[in-house]
Amino acid sequence: MNNLMVFNIAAVFCMTLFYLAYFYKQFRLAQQGIRTNRLARGPKPTRTKRVETALVAATYIMAVIQYASAGLSGYLGGFSLPKDVRSTGVFLMVIGVAFFIAALITMRDNWRAGVEENQQTAMVVQGVYRISRNPAFVGFDLLYLGSALAMPNIVICLAAICCILILHQQILEEEKLLPSLFGPAYLDYKKHTPRYILFL
Template structure:
């Protein structure tokens, strides 16, 4: 299961982030990766997210290839159970599906960060008719799933900090979209929840 999780996470990153970014660039000429080195709030969010993702990758790698080291990451014993592990795997697969569909809905509008250079087109179809942030929702579900599969202090920190960073990014993006789209985005906010409820 540990090597499967490693393989799944690699496929997850390639299929849901690297490939869509490449396809968007080839179709539009726009680099969808919009974090820069400028000292802005959104760029600090991007840096934080890179660190969180790196910790997740290292933890998953250790779990797969050096499991003896995992014991030093302060396991949360009350959550160690095959049933909880299976729930975790169910969640990460559900998240993959949610993000995959949402990215297809976004098509050429796929961005990582805030695009201040190109015209913004609001996507309201598909998953975006259910949640204003289905991709971020999927990422949060991945963090929860990872914590359930490998319940320890590191994955707990990844979950908590990941959720906090996503909350900040969502609000920064909402402010940007309100400034860019005005009443169109206000109406969308009134009709569709930020998450699900």
């Protein structure tokens, strides 16, 4: 088995674990009558709805590109990167999966994709949310960046950049609404906890 195949297999494993965790959480909460996917649904400002619609489309398109890159990279403008760089990509994917699953576990029944003005959720500040206000988004970013390094081609690199930028816009939209949901407690949390991680 050559190095290329090893990186591809590792990347596919990480992606599959990530997406299975996402849909499993949706399924478990749906069994409790909780609809977790609130992206581009319900009454929302026009800009928020546009960002969320773009996020939904980008997420599904990126997943297709990621899996296609594992076997069809040559058709997507594939290029070579040093083994260490590709190993770093897989490592970032592993960290991304860990961040995402930790966020899902910590959020418990409060996890939602998208924010609504009338949602009945509690503000979560423990666990991985002590070091990041958006650990699930950090997980997505690391998965996208890591997959672009592990299975390099022009299409996945461009898609990763687009997805990360759209995710950032989604965070900004959510930050406009969260103070009205959680009041001063959120503003204090925002002041003391980074948007992403460390100083970011």
